[in-house]
Amino acid sequence: MTTIKIYGPVASRAARALWIAHELGIPFEHVPMEMKELKQPDYLKVNPNGKVPALVDGDFKLFESMAINLYLAKRFNKDGLWPDSPEEQALCYQWSFWGMTEVEKPLLTILIDMFMTAPDKRKPEVVAEAQKTLPKPFAVLNAALENQDYLLGSSFTVADLNLASICSWAKPIKYDFKPFPKTGAWLDRCLSRPAYKAAKATK
Ligand SMILES: N[C@@H](CCC(=O)N[C@@H](CS)C(=O)NCC(=O)O)C(=O)O
16 A cells, blocks of 8 residues: 555644544555645645645645545545445535535634734624625535434445534634534534544644
């Protein structure tokens, strides 16, 4: 087996790839990277966008956190993380793309304003707008989880991992899931997994 390399600090979207690597129990090398290294020529050969995460598997290079996780799930599948049927696999793509397009941006907008913006530069109106968009996808998610613990049914798959890794940003901003109890409980269920905790404990 080639050595898998995962680039990016744990305090970045690289946490998603670290999480799945722990779930799969694969040997991998973590290359934490400092933000200032991302635009260096050596790293641009790994990811021409100069962003993290990136994955190297032998001669194969891949960027985009969701693509990395879908690839790893399929390549090293363990415990049904990558489901068998084309329909279930399509649902993994669906929830991953949906998370990126419907959920990630508003959560990130709020997170950046709260934790990465000087108080005098914060924009309450932008945060309010982002807050306004979140109930819609969280209600969709709540309905999908009405009668099941995980997105595809009774077992945890890469669909849960990818979407929960995006939704995990709701935790530091203390998003109130009371109107969406199934969503809140699902997120807690996913984030209580030992592999998530192991990834977050990465130095
Ligand atoms: N859509 C990309 C986003 C990658 C991204 O923006 N990563 C951030 C860290 S979480 C980054 O590298 N920022 C540095 C920069 O933009 O210069 C993914 O999901 O992998």
